Amino acid sequence: MRSDFTDSAMAVSGAFIRASVYAMLALPAILVIVSSFTSGDTMKFPPRGFSLRWYQKAVENELFMSALWTSTYVAVLVAIIALVTGFAGAFAINRFSFPGKTFVQGLAFSPLIVPAVVLGIGLLQLFAWLDLTQTIYPLLLGHLVLAIPYVVRTILASLTLHDRVLEEAAMNLRATPLQVIRRITLPLILPGLLSAAIFAFVTSFGNATVSVFLTYGGNVTLPVQIFAYVDTSYDPLVAAVSSIMIVVTLVVIWAIERLIGAERVA
Amino acid sequence: MKRRAFLKFVAAAGTSAVAAPYVEAQSKKFSGITLRVNGFGGAWDEALVKSVAVPLEEKYGLKTQFIAGTESADFVKLVANRNNPPYDLFMADSAWMVELVKAGIIEEIKAPDVPNIKRILPGFREYGDYGVPFNVASIIPVYNSKYIKRPLTSYSDIARADLAGRAVIPAPTLDANSLYLLGLAEENGGSISDMEPAYKLLEAAKPNIVALAQTTVSELQMFQNEEAYAGIFTDGRAYELRSKGAPIETVVPSKGVYAITSYINVVKGMKYPEAAYAFSEQLLSDEGMLGIPRAIRYGGTTDVRLPEDIRKDLLFNSPERNALKKKIDWEKWIADHGARIERVNKIIRS
Numbered sequence: 201m202r203s204d205f206t207d208s209a210m211a212v213s214g215a216f217i218r219a220s221v222y223a224m225l226a227l228p229a230i231l232v233i234v235s236s237f238t239s240g241d242t243m244k245f246p247p248r249g250f251s252l253r254w255y256q257k258a259v260e261n262e263l264f265m266s267a268l269w270t271s272t273y274v275a276v277l278v279a280i281i282a283l284v285t286g287f288a289g290a291f292a293i294n295r296f297s298f299p300g301k302t303f304v305q306g307l308a309f310s311p312l313i314v315p316a317v318v319l320g321i322g323l324l325q326l327f328a329w330l331d332l333t334q335t336i337y338p339l340l341l342g343h344l345v346l347a348i349p350y351v352v353r354t355i356l357a358s359l360t361l362h363d364r365v366l367e368e369a370a371m372n373l374r375a376t377p378l379q380v381i382r383r384i385t386l387p388l389i390l391p392g393l394l395s396a397a398i399f400a401f402v403t404s405f406g407n408a409t410v411s412v413f414l415t416y417g418g419n420v421t422l423p424v425q426i427f428a429y430v431d432t433s434y435d436p437l438v439a440a441v442s443s444i445m446i447v448v449t450l451v452v453i454w455a456i457e458r459l460i461g462a463e464r465v466a
Numbered sequence: 467m468k469r470r471a472f473l474k475f476v477a478a479a480g481t482s483a484v485a486a487p488y489v490e491a492q493s494k495k496f497s498g499i500t501l502r503v504n505g506f507g508g509a510w511d512e513a514l515v516k517s518v519a520v521p522l523e524e525k526y527g528l529k530t531q532f533i534a535g536t537e538s539a540d541f542v543k544l545v546a547n548r549n550n551p552p553y554d555l556f557m558a559d560s561a562w563m564v565e566l567v568k569a570g571i572i573e574e575i576k577a578p579d580v581p582n583i584k585r586i587l588p589g590f591r592e593y594g595d596y597g598v599p600f601n602v603a604s605i606i607p608v609y610n611s612k613y614i615k616r617p618l619t620s621y622s623d624i625a626r627a628d629l630a631g632r633a634v635i636p637a638p639t640l641d642a643n644s645l646y647l648l649g650l651a652e653e654n655g656g657s658i659s660d661m662e663p664a665y666k667l668l669e670a671a672k673p674n675i676v677a678l679a680q681t682t683v684s685e686l687q688m689f690q691n692e693e694a695y696a697g698i699f700t701d702g703r704a705y706e707l708r709s710k711g712a713p714i715e716t717v718v719p720s721k722g723v724y725a726i727t728s729y730i731n732v733v734k735g736m737k738y739p740e741a742a743y744a745f746s747e748q749l750l751s752d753e754g755m756l757g758i759p760r761a762i763r764y765g766g767t768t769d770v771r772l773p774e775d776i777r778k779d780l781l782f783n784s785p786e787r788n789a790l791k792k793k794i795d796w797e798k799w800i801a802d803h804g805a806r807i808e809r810v811n812k813i814i815r816s
Contacts, residue, residue: 240710241710242690242710242711244690263511263534267534320539321542324542324543324546325546328546328547328550331549331550333543333546333547333550333552334550334552412535412536412539413539413542413543415533415535416552417552418502418531418533420533420534420535424534424535425507425534427507427536428505428506428507428508428534428535428536429507429508429534430507430508430683431506431507431508431536431681431682431683432506432507432508432509432510432511432762433507433508433509433510433706433762434683434686434687434706
């Protein structure tokens with residue numbers, strides 16, 4: 201009886217904590233989205249009236265739209281490159297023993313412990329020395345450095361958890377190592393790859409701290425554009441642009457899931 | 467056609483024919499050139515596009531690209547890329563001008579190159595021939611007249627007992643916005659070299675202070691949401707609140723106003739100095755000078771005649787008001803940055 205009560209109390213408090221955590225995670229985005237539909241001139245919650253005029257302004261704003269495009273293609277490139285390099289790194293760490301393995305593993309996770317500002321300034325200095333600051337490479341590399349730890353960690357977990365018996369069976373049937381990776385390993389860890397790609401995309405798409413130092417030739421990312429905008433203006437246009445950014449992120453996540461289809465292999 | 471009319475016609479046609487190539491050449495003088503300028507973002511850049519970039523393109527075919535970012539990051543980018551600068555023109559406020567001059571990455575701009583420099587008001591160009599000042603933002607006391615019935619009149623009024631738990635001041639990390647500390651010092655017998663009176667007053671104001679605002683946006687929100695009734699803010703942002711219906715009044719302290727100036731600089735090693743001078747000239751013209759005041763009510767720096775609807779909202783709007791602008795030793799102010807932060811934090815957090 202006593203234990204029943206304790207179980208119920210634990211279940212209720214667990215549900216409450218879960219609900220609170222989810223609410224805290226989602227509320228800022230919800231508030232921004234709701235505020236963006238205001239018909240007034242100030243960003244306030246609850247909003248005054250309902251209007252789509254700030255969305256119209258956002259879509260007509262060339263600076264924000266070109267920044268959205270820059271952010272999107274950089275994030276897509278980062279997701280693809282991070283997935284390839286991250287998979288290679290994670291595979292090597294998971295499957296092979298080699299001198300300095302611990303060091304390589306530490307190196308793959310090290311960007312997480314370096315403050316983003318320091319990373320941004322460091323990369324800026326490096327690429328200035330290489331005379332490449334007016335190209336996309338600094339921004340791409342900066343975002344890759346930030347994304348790779350998440351990608352490696354996610355893929356490493358998938359590689360560790362999946363059953364290797366199937367790989368061994370394929371090898372017994374004379375499949376080449378490449379065939380095993382392509383036809384057995386990759387399909388088995390597809391949900392992990394999917395998560396890693398999403399992590400990489402989101403990390404790149406939302407980054408402002410590193411991007412602010414590495415934007416090139418007038419190509420500014422959306423978070424930097426928003427950051428600069430609020431420094432001199434604070435109106436619901438920012439909320440509308442931020443909402444578009446949230447929608448783009450959700451659409452990309454949805455599209456990746458639909459195209460690659462985690463449930464297909466589940 | 468009579469003889470006289472015929473001669474007039476011929477003369478006009480001849481003059482037009484001779485002048486046309488010259489006018490055409492002038493209109494295409496900078497065609498194919500794009501000036502890259504670090505942007506401050508939002509309404510600021512929009513105002514400069516309208517009042518400077520668009521007229522320049524119409525007149526000379528000169529294009530301007532504003533690249534949004536933060537002033538600090540843009541400065542770091544400029545220093546890191548001395549040999550291949552990412553900007554041709556660099557916008558910086560008074561505080562960053564110290565660093566730009568020290569770093570040796572900007573050129574001097576002289577009146578023969580930019581004749582409108584002669585129109586700059588006395589005391590508004592703080593760095594000799596470096597930089598062209600084009601806008602000024604004042605750091606002043608403000609209050610919500612719905613809740614504060616007795617108007618504030620000075621920086622020191624921030625310590626008034628009726629503001630208990632309702633005042634917000636900028637964080638000391640922001641060099642420009644924390645100029646009010648200098649106001650507190652000088653209003654109470656101190657100086658930039660003797661800030662003790664300011665700290666003493668801040669000690670007295672401590673019960674009033676609900677927050678040290680790290681950004682102007684957070685401060686704006688506090689006023690908008692009526693979490694704060696009084697504080698220190700910029701005149702332009704106070705106007706923004708007022709224009710959106712918040713009853714925020716700005717104060718003009720009679721002992722002097724502390725303001726920060728925005729400059730345009732020609733970056734060393736940029737390829738088109740003539741185009742940069744044309745940009746500066748347009749910026750200081752009547753049309754260029756009124757762009758930002760019209761949009762966001764930060765003040766101008768020249769003798770431009772202010773239209774009444776703008777004049778009434780600007781702080782520096784007459785010779786008497788202009789005379790209130792305090793001279794600031796920016797180098798000393800920047801040098802004391804660390805000590806100031808430490809002291810203010812100690813007072814507020816003790």
